[in-house]
Amino acid sequence: MKDNLQKLKQDILQKLSEVKDGSALRNLEIKTLGRKGELTEMLRKINTLGLEEKKIVGKLANDIKLELAGKFRAAAEVLEGERKNEFIDLTLPGEKTKRGHLHPVTILENELSELFSSLGFSVLSGPELESDYYNFEALNIPADHPARDMQDTFYVARTGAELTRADADGADSNLLLRTHTSPMQVRAMEKYGAPLRVIIPGRCFRSEATDARHEHTFYQLEGLMVDKNISFTDLKGVLEAVVRRLYGAETKLRMRPKFYPFVEPGANFEATCFLCQGRGCRVCKNSGWLEIGGSGMVHPKVLAAGRIDPKAYQGFAFGFGLTRLAMLKYGINDIRLFNSGDLRFLEQF
Ligand code: DAH
Numbered sequence: 001m002k003d004n005l006q007k008l009k010q011d012i013l014q015k016l017s018e019v020k021d022g023s024a025l026r027n028l029e030i031k032t033l034g035r036k037g038e039l040t041e042m043l044r045k046i047n048t049l050g051l052e053e054k055k056i057v058g059k060l061a062n063d064i065k066l067e068l069a070g071k072f073r074a075a076a077e078v079l080e081g082e083r084k085n086e087f088i089d090l091t092l093p094g095e096k097t098k099r100g101h102l103h104p105v106t107i108l109e110n111e112l113s114e115l116f117s118s119l120g121f122s123v124l125s126g127p128e129l130e131s132d133y134y135n136f137e138a139l140n141i142p143a144d145h146p147a148r149d150m151q152d153t154f155y156v157a158r159t160g161a162e163l164t165r166a167d168a169d170g171a172d173s174n175l176l177l178r179t180h181t182s183p184m185q186v187r188a189m190e191k192y193g194a195p196l197r198v199i200i201p202g203r204c205f206r207s208e209a210t211d212a213r214h215e216h217t218f219y220q221l222e223g224l225m226v227d228k229n230i231s232f233t234d235l236k237g238v239l240e241a242v243v244r245r246l247y248g249a250e251t252k253l254r255m256r257p258k259f260y261p262f263v264e265p266g267a268n269f270e271a272t273c274f275l276c277q278g279r280g281c282r283v284c285k286n287s288g289w290l291e292i293g294g295s296g297m298v299h300p301k302v303l304a305a306g307r308i309d310p311k312a313y314q315g316f317a318f319g320f321g322l323t324r325l326a327m328l329k330y331g332i333n334d335i336r337l338f339n340s341g342d343l344r345f346l347e348q349f
Contacts (some may be wrong), residue, residue, distance in 0.1 A: 001049070003241050008038060008340055009064045016071055022079050030219050039065060049156070064329035104130050104326045104349045105219050105338060109201045112221060112322075115245045119238065121197045121223065126184035129156065132174035134183035138305040151179035152207040154216075175312040177205035178246065182262060182319055185298070188224060189306025194313045195227040201322060212334040219322035226298065226308060226315035232265075235295055235316035242273035245323065248275065254289055263296025263317060283328070290328060293320025 010312045012032045018026045032038050043061050046054055075348075095178035102110070141147050156175040184200040192198075200222040208214040225234065239252045252272045260266040268289045280286040295318035300310035323338055330349070332338075337345045 001045070001053075002060060003081070005042060005057070005061055005064055009068065010197055011021060011041070012068055012137055013071065016075055019075060019079075022076070022083070025072070025075055025079060033065070033068060033072070039068065056135065074088070082159070091190060098330050101349065103141045103338075103346065104330055104332075105322050107330065107349065108322055108326050109219070109221070111245070112242070113199065113201065115242065116199045116223070119241065121199045121225075124184060124198050124200045125202055126178075126181065126187055126200055128178055128205070129175055130178035130183050132176060133179050134186055135176060135180075138186040139303065140299050142300045145261065148154050153177050153179045153205055154207055176323045178202075180319060181220040182202050184222055185262070185302065187225045188265045189226065189303070189308050192304070194308045194315075195313075196315070197227075198225045205228070210336060212336070213313055215323070215335045215339065217339055218324075220319055221322050222317070222319045224298070224305075224315060224317045226313050229312060230314040230316060232297060235297070235318065237297065238316075239269050239318060243269075245311075247271055247274035247330070252278070255295070258294060259298055260294050262299050262302045263294075264298035264299045269318070269320075271292060283331075293327070 010011075011227050012028075014023075019028055023265055033040065039061075042066070045284050046058050046061060049057060053056065055212050117123065135153075136143070136145075136148060152176045154175070181200045181202050181204060184198075184202075188196060188198050188200070202220065202222075203217060205217055206219050208315075210216060223238070225238070236253065236255065238253075243251045243253050251274065254270045254272075255267040256270070258266050258268040268291055270289040272278035273281060273288055273290050275281050275283045276288065278288040295316065298315035298317050303310040303313060303315065322333060326332065326338070327335060
């Protein structure tokens with residue numbers, strides 16, 4: 001027993017001499033002098049010895065324990081001293097915290113929101129989870145209308161509790177992810193009445209087979225103006241301001257008739273290609289023009305759905321893809337990059 005104690009002591013002293021930092025020291029202390037430590041276990045065995053032996057071994061064990069405890073304390077002091085004397089160079093440059101920045105679509109959205117604010121438009125946002133009524137019905141797209149085919153989306157099943165709430169609101173019970181920002185036209189008219197000048201940038205969804213030009217999640221910007229004596233020239237003036245802001249003062253606007261159920265007459269709008277100034281190039285597929293979006297005079301049925309008297313008021317509306325504009329502006333050839341979360345892409349903006 002005595003020999004074992006001496007051996008254990010030497011062993012512990014050896015290990016102690018190898019300790020290099022505070023946490024290693026603490027671990028060694030727990031392993032040896034702690035409640036379940038090696039020395040402690042050995043001390044427990046002393047109880048099984050005879051009286052005489054117990055006296056001698058007990059004293060030795062106690063001495064060893066005290067001696068070791070002292071050595072541990074001394075070692076701790078040395079380590080602490082070393083830590084205090086450690087030189088910290090305060091002039092070294094710190095580690096840079098990574099800062100995020102705005103997404104390219106957000107940059108464009110902010111730029112356009114600023115432009116429209118200066119023209120007296122308010123900026124609204126609307127629900128991404130929309131009802132069939134606002135997304136289609138109120139925009140003059142009835143259930144059996146072929147225009148629905150172009151805007152297939154994701155439909156959402158509802159629980160009984162939600163059904164009751166929606167029914168009380170008078171909305172219909174079919175929820176879907178909005179396919180465009182146009183549903184906010186009717187919501188804005190209902191809420192604010194005429195006269196009205198609003199834009200609604202926001203996220204939209206379609207059930208698409210994705211490829212470089214199609215994505216299930218993308219951004220649009222909707223515009224709506226309702227007042228007395230609003231005509232097509234007002235629409236054209238506003239759109240001209242938009243394309244000039246986007247692509248420079250020399251940019252020309254072209255509008256051609258196009259059918260959208262919620263406007264009458266309806267027109268697409270195009271800008272001269274910013275890359276070739278209308279001469280024809282790869283970006284505009286040699287046409288000289290870039291299609292930006294759709295527009296038109298608000299359909300009387302849509303005004304009526306917004307509880308505005310179509311006999312007293314007129315309005316114009318337009319909508320375009322913010323994601324698409326960002327692609328054109330920054331020369332991005334794959335729409336899927338926007339939602340990819342790929343830092344190699346995002347850090348370029
Ligand atoms: N909502 C249409 C779409 O997503 C775009 C659009 C066309 C909006 C004509 C309008 C408009 O406000 O007048 O394809």
